[in-house]
Amino acid sequence: MTREEFFLGNGAIALGLVEAGCQVVTSYPGTPSSEILPEVTRLVKSEGLNTYVEWSTNEKVALDTAFAASVSGKRAACCMKQVGLNVAADSLMSAAYLGTIGGLVIISCDDPGPHSSQTEQDTRLMARLAKVPVLDPSNPKEAREMAKLALDISEEFRVPVILRPAIRVCHARQSLSWGPLKTNDQKAVFEKDPARWAATPRFRYILHGELNQKLGKIGQKFEGLSNFNFHDMASAKKYPLGIIAGGVPYAVVRDIFSEEDRKDIPVLKLGTPYPFPERMAQEFMSRCGKVLVIEETDAVIEYFLRDREKVLGRLSGHVPAEGELVPEVVYGLINNVLKELDLEPFPESGDREAVELVKRLELPIRRPTLCPGCPHRAAFFAIRKASPKAIFTSDIGCYTLGLNLGAVDTCLDMGAGITIASGFYQAFCQDGVRKPIVATIGDSTFFHSGTVGLLSAVYNDARFILVILDNHITAMTGMQPTPALGIRADGSKGKAIPLERLVAGCGVDFIEVVDPYDVKEMTALVKKAAGYVEDPDGGIAVIIASHPCIIAYRDEAILERRKVTITEDCVECDFCIDRFECPALYKDEELGRTTINRVLCTECGVCLDVCPKGAIVEA
Amino acid sequence: MKHVNFVLSGLGGQGILFLTKVLAQAALEKGHNVMGAETHGMAQRGGSVVSHLRLGDVESSLVRTGAAHFLLALEENEAYRNIPFLAKGGRIYANASPASFPREEARSYLERGRILCRSVEAGEIATELGGPMSSNLALLGFFSAFEDDPLTHDDLRGTIDRVSPERFRDLNVAAFDAGLKKGMGKG
Numbered sequence: 001m002t003r004e005e006f007f008l009g010n011g012a013i014a015l016g017l018v019e020a021g022c023q024v025v026t027s028y029p030g031t032p033s034s035e036i037l038p039e040v041t042r043l044v045k046s047e048g049l050n051t052y053v054e055w056s057t058n059e060k061v062a063l064d065t066a067f068a069a070s071v072s073g074k075r076a077a078c079c080m081k082q083v084g085l086n087v088a089a090d091s092l093m094s095a096a097y098l099g100t101i102g103g104l105v106i107i108s109c110d111d112p113g114p115h116s117s118q119t120e121q122d123t124r125l126m127a128r129l130a131k132v133p134v135l136d137p138s139n140p141k142e143a144r145e146m147a148k149l150a151l152d153i154s155e156e157f158r159v160p161v162i163l164r165p166a167i168r169v170c171h172a173r174q175s176l177s178w179g180p181l182k183t184n185d186q187k188a189v190f191e192k193d194p195a196r197w198a199a200t201p202r203f204r205y206i207l208h209g210e211l212n213q214k215l216g217k218i219g220q221k222f223e224g225l226s227n228f229n230f231h232d233m234a235s236a237k238k239y240p241l242g243i244i245a246g247g248v249p250y251a252v253v254r255d256i257f258s259e260e261d262r263k264d265i266p267v268l269k270l271g272t273p274y275p276f277p278e279r280m281a282q283e284f285m286s287r288c289g290k291v292l293v294i295e296e297t298d299a300v301i302e303y304f305l306r307d308r309e310k311v312l313g314r315l316s317g318h319v320p321a322e323g324e325l326v327p328e329v330v331y332g333l334i335n336n337v338l339k340e341l342d343l344e345p346f347p348e349s350g351d352r353e354a355v356e357l358v359k360r361l362e363l364p365i366r367r368p369t370l371c372p373g374c375p376h377r378a379a380f381f382a383i384r385k386a387s388p389k390a391i392f393t394s395d396i397g398c399y400t401l402g403l404n405l406g407a408v409d410t411c412l413d414m415g416a417g418i419t420i421a422s423g424f425y426q427a428f429c430q431d432g433v434r435k436p437i438v439a440t441i442g443d444s445t446f447f448h449s450g451t452v453g454l455l456s457a458v459y460n461d462a463r464f465i466l467v468i469l470d471n472h473i474t475a476m477t478g479m480q481p482t483p484a485l486g487i488r489a490d491g492s493k494g495k496a497i498p499l500e501r502l503v504a505g506c507g508v509d510f511i512e513v514v515d516p517y518d519v520k521e522m523t524a525l526v527k528k529a530a531g532y533v534e535d536p537d538g539g540i541a542v543i544i545a546s547h548p549c550i551i552a553y554r555d556e557a558i559l560e561r562r563k564v565t566i567t568e569d570c571v572e573c574d575f576c577i578d579r580f581e582c583p584a585l586y587k588d589e590e591l592g593r594t595t596i597n598r599v600l601c602t603e604c605g606v607c608l609d610v611c612p613k614g615a616i617v618e619a
Numbered sequence: 620m621k622h623v624n625f626v627l628s629g630l631g632g633q634g635i636l637f638l639t640k641v642l643a644q645a646a647l648e649k650g651h652n653v654m655g656a657e658t659h660g661m662a663q664r665g666g667s668v669v670s671h672l673r674l675g676d677v678e679s680s681l682v683r684t685g686a687a688h689f690l691l692a693l694e695e696n697e698a699y700r701n702i703p704f705l706a707k708g709g710r711i712y713a714n715a716s717p718a719s720f721p722r723e724e725a726r727s728y729l730e731r732g733r734i735l736c737r738s739v740e741a742g743e744i745a746t747e748l749g750g751p752m753s754s755n756l757a758l759l760g761f762f763s764a765f766e767d768d769p770l771t772h773d774d775l776r777g778t779i780d781r782v783s784p785e786r787f788r789d790l791n792v793a794a795f796d797a798g799l800k801k802g803m804g805k806g
Contacts, residue, residue: 006643006653031659116659139654139678172680173639173655175647251679259621259686327683350732351684354703357728363696366630368666478659599742599751 002179009169012140012176013079013107014039016147018049020103021184022077024069026054026062027489028448029477030081031116032170033109037079038478041490047181053489055480058414058448059084063091063106067160070104071197072188075151079107082123087414087449089126092160096130097207098196099158099214102186103151106132110166112248112297112324118396118413120322122298123164124273131211133218134162134274135228136247140174146228146271153221157214166296168248168324219275228271231284239266241341242288243334244281244301246270249294252330260346276304285310292318292337296325312337370401372584373558373602375547376469379516380407381580381610383438383467386526390436390465393420395450397442398476399469404581408440415449417441421464422457429463436530437464443499444474444482451506458507458540465529466542469516470499471549479552503542510541517547519609550602562605562618569615570594580610622675623769624682626704629693629714631658631668634755638691639670641759645770645778646674656680667697674769691762693741693755695720708733712762714741714754737765739801745794753787753794760795764802772799 007015013036017025027037037053044051052069056062062078069076080088085108092106108126111117127134135150137143143165150161195203222229233239243265245253250269257265268284270277273295285291285307293302293313302313312318319325319333328351335346370377380402383392394400394408395417402408410420421439428435441450446468454466474480481487486496503511510532514522522545529541550557570593576585577594584601587594594615607616625642629635636657643653656671671682684703688710692698695715702725705711711734713720720738721729729736741757756779763772776795783791 004647006640006647006655008657034659139680168656168680171657171659173643173653173657174680175653248679252681254678256683259683327679327681328685331683349683349685350707351703353728354684354705357725358700358702361699361722361724363700366667366696368631371632599746 002177004175004177006173007140007176008035008039009140009143009165009172009174010035011039012144012174013147013163013165014043015176015178016144017077017105018043018047018051018181019144019178020148020151021075021182021186022051022103022151023074023184023186024052024066024076025079026056026065026077027079028056028059028062028084029474029480030084031477032111032167033079033081033084033107034477034480035170036107037489043181045490049181049183055489057483059088060091063088063095066104067091067095070100070102070154070160072101072190074102074186074188075155075184076102077105077107077147077151080109081117082108082110082121083117083119083413084108085123085126089130092126092130092132095160096132097204097211098199099207099210100154100160101158103155104160105147105150105154105163106160107147107163107165109170110164110297112166115167118411120297122296122300123162124300125298127162127164128274128300131215132160132162133215133272134164136164136271136273137169138247138251138269138271140169140172141176142228142271143169144176149228153218157218159211159214159218164247166248215275219277222272222275222277223279225272229269229277229280231266231268233266233284233287238287239264240289241292241337241343242266242268242284242290243292243294244268244270244284244305245294246273246301247296249296249325249330252325252327253294253334256327256331256334270301273300276301278304281305290341292334294319294325294330294333367404368401369404369581369583370398371550372582372600373550373604374398375471375516375545375550375557376402377405377580377582378519378547378606379467379469379522379545380405380440382516382519382522383407383440383526384579385519386523387436387438387465387530390438391424393417393424393437393439395441395445397445399440399442402440405579414445415441415453417445418450418453418457418466421466422453422460422462425462425464426460434463434534438526439464439466440469441466443468443470443472443484444480446499447483451502454503454506454508454540462540463533463538464540465526465533466540467526468499468503468542468544470544470546471552473549473552475549475552479549499544503544508540508542510539511544513544513546515547516545517604517606519606550604558602558604560605561603562608563603564596564601564605564608564616565619566594566596567615567617568593569613570611571613571615573612575612576607576610576616580607582607622673622677623689624687624706625672625689625691626682626687626701627670627672627691628697628701629668629755630697631666633668633693634752635668635670635693638693638755638759639672640782641756641775641778642672642770644782645774648778649770649774651769652676654680667700669701689762689766691758693758699725702728705732705734710735710766711737712758713738714758716740737761739798741798744797744801748790748793748797750787750790750794753790756791757794757798760798761802763795764799
């Protein structure tokens with residue numbers, strides 16, 4: 001029975017995977033990729049399929065695991081965000097040489113903007129670097145088709161294939177009809193072939209040659225893939241301007257031309273940027289005076305076009321070099337080119353006046369904040385209270401928002417809360433300076449890449465306090481379980497790995513667990529830890545600030561509700577607003593003092609320990 | 620009208636995603652092609668959140684500035700912030716006090732663009748019913764009192780009933796009905 005459903009782009013990808021008989025799907029969560037694995041799990045459960053799903057501890061683990069499934073003849077996928085592919089890069093580069101048996105697709109989701117990432121890097125460049133084919137969908141429907149195509153190509157040519165959806169594909173929704181789904185019963189087989197699977201450099205040279213040959217053949221195939229590479233040029237006609245676009249910008253360009261009813265500018269859509277369908281692009285270009293390339297996030301297609309005289313794009317300054325290509329930006333940049341080439345321009349969009357108006361209204365800037373009742377807020381408040389002069393190194397997760405409380409000074413990449421702390425310690429230590437340093441890292445991030453940094457720091461006798469903010473979940477990306485929870489991706493029971501044991505295994509001797517809701521106790525503990533760090537016989541002190549996430553564990557996070565009120569002792573010093581930054585605390589202009597927003601307040605009672613004047617009291 | 624563009628705005632946690640889901644599902648059930656764009660990740664933590672919803676034959680999920688037919692805002696400032704999306708003749712439905720919305724400084728621009736503004740204190744309606752989290756549906760009910768194309772209030776109410784989680788269902792439908800009644804001048 002087929003049915004119609006309003007799929008999230010990531011759900012459409014999941015659908016494409018299971019439709020193609022993908023038997024193993026692994027992932028580490030990261031926006032905008034996080035929903036792919038849960039969507040696979042949902043389909044697998046509802047349709048009774050046998051697909052194996054796994055939250056791996058990081059992206060490299062996810063790719064290695066999927067690669068092994070492919071080598072054993074099964075179809076496999078691993079899903080991650082674009083910066084996750086950096087973590088998996090070691091595996092990717094080598095897997096490209098070794099090749100695959102069962103289809104292997106690596107889904108790496110880009111974040112032009114960026115909306116929820118540390119860079120705007122373009123996965124297509126990573127594909128070029130690794131020499132693996134990459135597919136670039138324009139919408140969820142196409143992402144579903146391309147997930148299947150990726151597995152087919154991977155299996156036919158024995159090479160991993162990357163699917164690169166951007167955030168506007170992942171988090172778009174589109175109605176799709178689907179069903180029924182069948183289980184793939186391919187059994188695992190491993191045929192030993194050390195010259196390939198354990199290749200030494202001498203064999204790697206041969207494998208590199210094989211890879212180059214595969215790419216040549218795949219390039220040929222891409223030239224003829226008319227579902228994903230096509231244009232709307234009338235035969236034998238010449239045009240002053242043509243557009244080459246891929247991914248989300250193609251969809252945007254299509255809509256703009258259809259809304260403006262313009263048929264005079266041909267558009268070549270390239271859904272397979274690498275290996276580059278050169279002949280097709282050359283042919284298109286030969287009939288255009290100029291060609292404007294519109295792609296996200298970097299220049300890739302643009303670099304592959306040979307006739308440099310004709311090409312307009314990022315390199316020529318016609319397309320912005322950073323930021324998302326949202327429809328109004330694309331509209332504006334095409335219009336500029338139309339004018340530059342003396343072609344009929346679009347009607348001027350009237351949005352400038354509206355943008356000016358919004359500026360004049362001086363609307364409050366809504367920065368993201370930790371939720372009311374969030375245990376991280378309590379922990380950060382205690383840390384800053386106990387060690388106000390410290391350098392606060394932090395990491396990637398909800399708790400990066402500790403920035404707002406002045407308790408986060410650095411955020412580089414996953415695991416860097418620890419490694420940057422270690423680096424700072426050594427840099428100052430070299431000058432004979434003992435700088436207090438407090439590192440923070442979330443539980444999931446600690447499992448992802450915290451331990452290697454901690455091992456190195458302990459081994460090299462660095463000294464700092466590490467606070468593991470343990471909210472029992474991967475919160476920012478949408479509440480995925482961590483290894484400490486012992487619950488697996490499909491909800492089944494796994495072996496729980498207690499953080500304390502892991503930290504002890506890294507060689508740390510000072511390990512204390514505290515509930516950060518008890519601000520006084522946590523403050524005292526941070527001070528005690530500082531003493532241990534400074535002691536010549538001491539070392540790295542680890543505090544596990546353990547309290548469940550207020551969103552994931554609505555009913556358990558606040559066991560004792562404490563209704564608070566603010567008395568007339570409030571002197572409007574704004575200490576609580578600046579340093580505690582709870583969204584439920586705000587300044588009431590009419591009342592003339594700080595007050596509580598009852599709708600937002602979770603009655604966690606943590607702010608009772610915050611006011612220096614004691615004006616926050618139990619109601 | 621070849622297609623219909625909605626922009627839905629508010630703050631993280633106000634239920635923008637659910638509001639988008641209700642509208643989209645109702646449109647699907649009426650046989651429209653539907654594309655949408657959502658905000659996930661860091662911005663959901665109390666920041667400005669915007670959803671786009673497009674009915675009709677479109678390729679891209681994003682609404683261009685100057686192209687939205689409807690703006691539904693769960694917070695007053697998030698209504699102003701998204702004014703650039705509105706087409707001439709577009710309509711704003713905001714969770715704000717009708718006494719003070721829209722602000723004086725915005726009026727001349729809105730009038731010149733024939734942009735109609737209607738507001739209701741959806742938060743108060745939902746709070747009175749005992750569920751401030753249902754203010755998104757109170758606003759949808761209010762919207763539905765004035766707009767029955769492309770979706771009628773029966774379409775929307777039916778969808779809310781079907782897609783609401785069990786424990787919020789009655790409250791959600793009640794909030795929708797209270798907003799509807801208010802819009803029809805019977806609240």
